[in-house]
Amino acid sequence: xxxxxxxxxxPKQAADEKFYVARAAERLGIRQxxxxxxxxxxxxIDARQRMAKVNLSIEVYIDKEPQPAPLHFDYPVVEHGxxxxxxxxxxxxLFASLRLIELGYRPILLERxxxxxxxxxxxAQINRGGEINPDSNYAFGEGGAGTFSDGKxxxxxxxxxxxxxxxxTLVWHGANPAIxxxxxxxxxxxxxxxxxxxxxxxxxxxxxRVLFESKVSGFVLKEGRITGVKVGNDTIEGAAVVLAxxxxxRDIYELLHASGIAVEAKPFAMGVRIEHPQRLIDSIQxxxxxxxxxxxxxxxxxxxQEAGRGVYSFCMCxxxxxxPAMTNTQQLVVNGMSPSGRNSAFANSGLVTEIRLEDFAYxxxxxxxxxxxxxxxxxxxxxxxxxxxxxxAPAQRVSDFxxxxxxxxxxxxSYIPGLTPSRLDRWMPEGIAERLRSGIATFGRKMKGxxxxxxxxxGVESRTSTPVRIPRDSETLMHIEVEGLFPAGEGAGYAxxxxxxxxxxxxxxxxxxxxxxxxxx
Ligand SMILES: Cc1cc2nc3c(=O)[nH]c(=O)nc-3n(C[C@H](O)[C@H](O)[C@H](O)COP(=O)(O)OP(=O)(O)OC[C@H]3O[C@@H](n4cnc5c(N)ncnc54)[C@H](O)[C@@H]3O)c2cc1C
Numbered sequence: 219x220x221x222x223x224x225x226x227x228x229p230k231q232a233a234d235e236k237f238y239v240a241r242a243a244e245r246l247g248i249r250q251x252x253x254x255x256x257x258x259x260x261x262x263i264d265a266r267q268r269m270a271k272v273n274l275s276i277e278v279y280i281d282k283e284p285q286p287a288p289l290h291f292d293y294p295v296v297e298h299g300x301x302x303x304x305x306x307x308x309x310x311x312l313f314a315s316l317r318l319i320e321l322g323y324r325p326i327l328l329e330r331x332x333x334x335x336x337x338x339x340x341x342a343q344i345n346r347g348g349e350i351n352p353d354s355n356y357a358f359g360e361g362g363a364g365t366f367s368d369g370k371x372x373x374x375x376x377x378x379x380x381x382x383x384x385x386x387t388l389v390w391h392g393a394n395p396a397i398x399x400x401x402x403x404x405x406x407x408x409x410x411x412x413x414x415x416x417x418x419x420x421x422x423x424x425x426x427r428v429l430f431e432s433k434v435s436g437f438v439l440k441e442g443r444i445t446g447v448k449v450g451n452d453t454i455e456g457a458a459v460v461l462a463x464x465x466x467x468r469d470i471y472e473l474l475h476a477s478g479i480a481v482e483a484k485p486f487a488m489g490v491r492i493e494h495p496q497r498l499i500d501s502i503q504x505x506x507x508x509x510x511x512x513x514x515x516x517x518x519x520x521x522x523q524e525a526g527r528g529v530y531s532f533c534m535c536x537x538x539x540x541x542p543a544m545t546n547t548q549q550l551v552v553n554g555m556s557p558s559g560r561n562s563a564f565a566n567s568g569l570v571t572e573i574r575l576e577d578f579a580y581x582x583x584x585x586x587x588x589x590x591x592x593x594x595x596x597x598x599x600x601x602x603x604x605x606x607x608x609x610x611a612p613a614q615r616v617s618d619f620x621x622x623x624x625x626x627x628x629x630x631x632s633y634i635p636g637l638t639p640s641r642l643d644r645w646m647p648e649g650i651a652e653r654l655r656s657g658i659a660t661f662g663r664k665m666k667g668x669x670x671x672x673x674x675x676x677g678v679e680s681r682t683s684t685p686v687r688i689p690r691d692s693e694t695l696m697h698i699e700v701e702g703l704f705p706a707g708e709g710a711g712y713a714x715x716x717x718x719x720x721x722x723x724x725x726x727x728x729x730x731x732x733x734x735x736x737x738x739x
Contacts, residue, residue, distance in 0.1 A: 220277045221246055222259070229512030232261070232272035242276045255279040262401035263513070268505045270513055275399075291390045297425030299324040300739050302730055303447055303456035305434045307331075307418070308362020309716045310707025310723035311462035315421050316387065317727035323734065325426040326454060327418075328447070330433035330467075331359025334411040341366060344542050345634045347608035353433060356543040356553065357466035357681070360430065361414030363543075363708075364716040368535045368556040369405030371397055371717050379721030387720075391416040394558070402517070406558025434463075434470070437477060443701040457739035458730045462706040462723060465684035466545050468591060470709070474688065475588055480699050483578075483590045484711055486683045487532070488597055489570035489654055490642065491540050491552045492616065493631060494673040499536065499565040502665050515560040518567070522660040525649075529657030532568035532682050536560045540633040540676055542609040549598035550605050550612070552633070552676050564632040568679040571653040578685075590685030597647070601677040604640045612640030616673040619643055620659050629672050642677050687711030695729035704730055 223242040231237050243250040260275035279285050299322050304311045307329040315325035330353045331337060337359035340351045357363045371385060385403065389395050392413045397403035405413065418428045429449075436448030438455070446455035463470045474481050496516075500509040503516035515536035522529050533553070537560030543553035554566045578593035585592045604612045611633060615625040625639045643651045654675075662669030688705035689698045690712070697703040706712070706726040707719040733739075 220279045220283070223276045223278055225274045225276065226264075226271045227274060229263075229270060229272050229510070232274055233512055238274060238276065242278055246278060248280065252280050253278055254281060254283070255285050258399050260401065261399050265504050265516070270504055289386055289390060291387065293319050293420060293424045294322060295425045296322055296324040299425065300734055301326055301456045302458050302460065302734070303328065303454055304460040304462060305447060306362060306462035306464060306467075306707070306709070307360050307428065308462060308464050308707060309364050309720040310713065310726070311362070311460065312414070312417050312421075312723065313384065313387070313720035314460050314462060314706055314723035314727040315426055316417065317724040318730065319421065319424050319426055321727065321731040323727075323731060325421060326456060327421060327426060327428045328432040328434055328449060328454065329360060329428070329430050331430065333430050334360045334365060334415050337365070338411070344609060347610070347635050350544060350547055352546050353431070355545055356541055357464065357545050360418060361410065362464055363466065364719075365410050365414050366407050366541070366555055367410065367716070368533070368538060368554065369407065369410050369716065370533070371403040371405065373715055373717040373721070378718065379724050381717065381721065384717055384720050384724070388413060391420065404556070404558075406560070407555045408557045436473070437479070437703075439477070439700065442699070444703045457734050458702045458704060460704045460706050460723075460726055460730060461688065462709065464707065464709040466681060467709060468595070471588060471591055471686045475586070479697070479703075480689055481587050482687045482689050483575060483582075483587045484685060484687045485572060485574050486590060486594070486685045487570040488573055488594065488650065488678065488680045488682065489529075489568065490675040490677055491554060491566055491679045492569045492658070492673060492675050493540055493564050493566040493633075494668070494670070496537055496563055496565045498667060498670065498672060502667050515565065517565070518665060520661045520664065522657050524571070524653040524656045524660070527572045527574070527653055529569070529571045529653050529660075532570050532679070534565070534567035536565050537562045538564065538566055538632065540566050540631065542611070542633075542635055543681065544598065544609075548602060549595070550601035550609070551598050551678060551680055552611055553679065553681065562632055566632065568682055569654060569658065569675070570679055570682050571650055571657065573650075573685070577647075577649065588686060594680050594685050597678055598680050600645055604642075604645050604677070606636070606638035609635035610638050611635065612642060612677045613637035613674045614640060614642045615671050616658060616669055616675055617671045619675050620655055620662070620669055622655070629674055631674060631676075633676060637674065637676060640677070642675060646677070683714055684709055684711050694733065695726055696733065702733070
């Protein structure tokens with residue numbers, strides 16, 4: 219059995235392998251030469267005091283005791299396996315496809331957007347203020363919404379699946395093994411695209427198919443069962459259909475609704491993105507002027523209750539960039555991402571508040587179960603109407619937003635298309651603006667310096683969670699009405715975030731396998 223040694227070190231010591239292995243040997247009372255293998259299994263930062271400490275747990279194997287087997291995935295070839303249609307190549311669709319392969323099924327993965335390489339060009343064009351391709355943008359394309367992101371891999375839903383296996387799968391496909399032990403692992407937008415294309419390569423090399431620029435625009439239904447989907451004039455058939463289209467695919471919700479397939483309105487969250495100079499967040503969190511060479515860009519996680527509703531920070535991106543995440547030109551939507559080094563001069567985060575069913579009840583008569591979707595769309599259109607040309611986003615200094623004042627100028631920003639001053643507090647629905655305002659004031663009391671002229675709120679952060687659920691049976695995980703249809707991931711309303719969507723995709727693949735077995739497909 220390996221020994222576990224827990225050390226509390228300075229950030230510099232924790233970055234020095236020779237130092238911490240020597241310290242571990244000393245702690246165990248053995249010679250360093252007796253150590254066959256020492257590996258970090260957990261790493262977290264404790265920044266509560268002025269001198270931040272790093273907690274390291276190290277697994278030490280001594281002499282000839284058996285060492286852990288190297289990470290290995292052995293996917294079978296499934297060319298002749300039963301075909302299952304998977305719609306959407308986000309984390310849910312990719313991990314569903316990998317799990318289907320492990321279980322001997324052949325995924326036919328359909329993606330409306332382009333491969334990562336071509337998608338990069340479309341994203342660069344959006345950042346330059348150019349055209350927005352409605353099928354190739356920050357939300358759509360190989361790898362889904364998570365490809366050009368921070369790649370945070372933290373999830374609260376670890377119990378919903380094998381969290382470690384999901385991380386190992388990412389490492390097998392090229393992620394830094396440090397994600398296996400970091401307390402808050404992340405990959406970074408510079409590394410994610412290669413990992414995603416490696417996953418797609420695994421799928422095709424093992425007999426699955428991955429078809430880009432293949433937008434599903436119809437479902438083929440026979441006597442209450444789905445037998446395939448329509449892509450242009452073609453029909454793609456399969457024993458089952460996994461629908462993992464994410465929550466930006468409004469046309470899919472509309473298609474389901476128009477086809478008489480049950481969807482349900484659900485509560486969600488919306489708000490703004492907030493951006494501070496990273497050095498300011500570092501100084502607040504690390505209690506000193508400079509974070510120095512060895513500490514990572516600091517982050518925060520804030521929650522409060524305002525007027526009986528939650529206001530919270532979401533998807534915080536230290537050392538990152540705000541990005542234009544809309545899927546067409548009638549909307550203005552922002553989100554955040556960071557490179558692996560988290561080395562930009564800015565810290566941004568979503569700052570959102572709960573949106574309840576009653577907020578959009580007035581839209582129910584006209585929009586039925588899609589009322590929340592319409593409410594979300596109206597919020598994005600309001601942002602568009604109050605913005606500048608193209609992707610220029612409306613913004614207000616944080617101190618002005620809290621005080622209800624106009625901003626005559628704006629601070630520097632990471633948002634490449636640029637910002638324009640706007641009274642967000644005036645044009646947002648009153649309840650949202652008011653709760654965000656008092657939430658930010660509360661956060662300013664928790665983190666001294668958070669409310670400042672140097673920070674800016676940018677409109678709008680609207681795609682944090684889906685306003686529509688595609689309901690599934692709690693046992694079979696199949697759609698409650700349509701046999702063979704398996705809604706998966708964030709768009710279905712059963713996941714939020716990269717890892718949670720990936721775990722949901724795996725669960726769905728297992729449910730598909732049970733279904734196919736029971737019906738001899
Ligand atoms: C900029 C940004 C940064 C983010 N950062 C993080 C982060 O750091 N950590 C984190 O956990 N989460 C992050 N998220 C959220 C995360 O990306 C999503 O939670 C996750 O990708 C959801 O996975 P999914 O597979 O359910 O759906 P998606 O990733 O949305 O994938 C759905 C896929 O389906 C495709 N599709 C849609 N309609 C059709 C159709 N009709 N036919 C064929 N294909 C279709 C889409 O093109 C897309 O590729 C970020 C999101 C964005 C936009």
